[in-house]
Amino acid sequence: MADIAIAPETLRDTIAAALGDKALNLEVALNEVVLTVSPADYHGVMQTLRDAPGCQFEQMIDLCGLDYSAYGDGRWEGPRYAVVLQLLSVSLNQRVRVRVFCADDELPVLPTITDLWSGANWYEREAFDLYGIVFDGHDDLRRILTDYGFIGHPFRKDFPLSGHVEMRYDAERQRVIYEPVSIEPREVTPRVIREDNYGGLH
Template identity: 75%
Template sequence: MTAFAIDPDVLKDTISLALGDKVKRIDVALGEVTLVVRAADYLAAMQTLRDAPGCKFEQLIDLCGVDYSAYRDTDWEGLRYCAVSHLLSVSLNQRVRVKVFCADDDFPMLPSVMQIWNSANWFEREAFDLYGIVFEGHEDLRRILTDYGFIGHPFRKDFPLSGHVEMRYDEELKRVVYQPVSIEPREVTPRVIREENYGGGLH
């Protein structure tokens, strides 16, 4: 293992050389390398990042979903769903962030990287559960955090804060039942109260 992390600009060049035209975009910010690849190149790019001599990212340490729909209220014109992975090379003491956008906003799908890093198993299940991203080729893609009968994907920006259904124990049926949400949606932004003499005599 090397004593010091590789310079991020050097790593950027190494990755660009290894991936060639599979690189859609690569940047260095705050000392970190972020790589964007197309969905069609995702699996091949990830395999190269694990195996190429200058890369050797043996570990997938995180994978999560992102819903960019709220960005469209500003200047965002890209695709809605993205999977973000963080890769670590223990042998070369370097890290990279990989972003890949799902080609279809209505049915977000990406190939699973479970065959490359088995740690992707639960990470991809979580992204499926919370964002509805389908990972093609995953061996056991099912919900991991919500209930089996859960409706929708709770981390999507358009998912209601109150949810769609609520559950309770029914004494007559002697089991848990689901029913429409009975609570009213509420504002979650805290109200700020300002008084004329707020803060006492502090100046």
């Protein structure tokens, strides 16, 4: 393993040389290299990042879904769903963050990368379960956190906070049953501080 991490600007230039025009955006933000790629180039770019000299990102350490529909107080005009990954090169002591947007908001689909990093398996299942992002080629894409009969994807911004159904144990039937939600949505009123000098020195 390299003792000292290289400068993020140097890594950015190395990745730019390896990817050519397949990097939609490549920048250093908060001292980290951030790469955005198109869904069409996603799998090929990930393989290049794993295998290319100077990159050698042997480990995919995180993958999560995102719903941008309420981003910027609703002013976001780009695609709705994205996947963000964190890659680590143990041998070169460097990291990169990769973001890829799904091409279709109605059916968000990306190719699986489980053939590149087997550890992506459960992460992709989580993104499917919580956001409804489908990973084409995944050999066991099913829910991992919610129940098998769960309706919808709970991390989507338009998913109701109370959900669609509630479950309880029915003593007569001696099993768990599902019923429509019976609770009323609660309106959250922000706390208002009325003192003029609250928290200030008197």
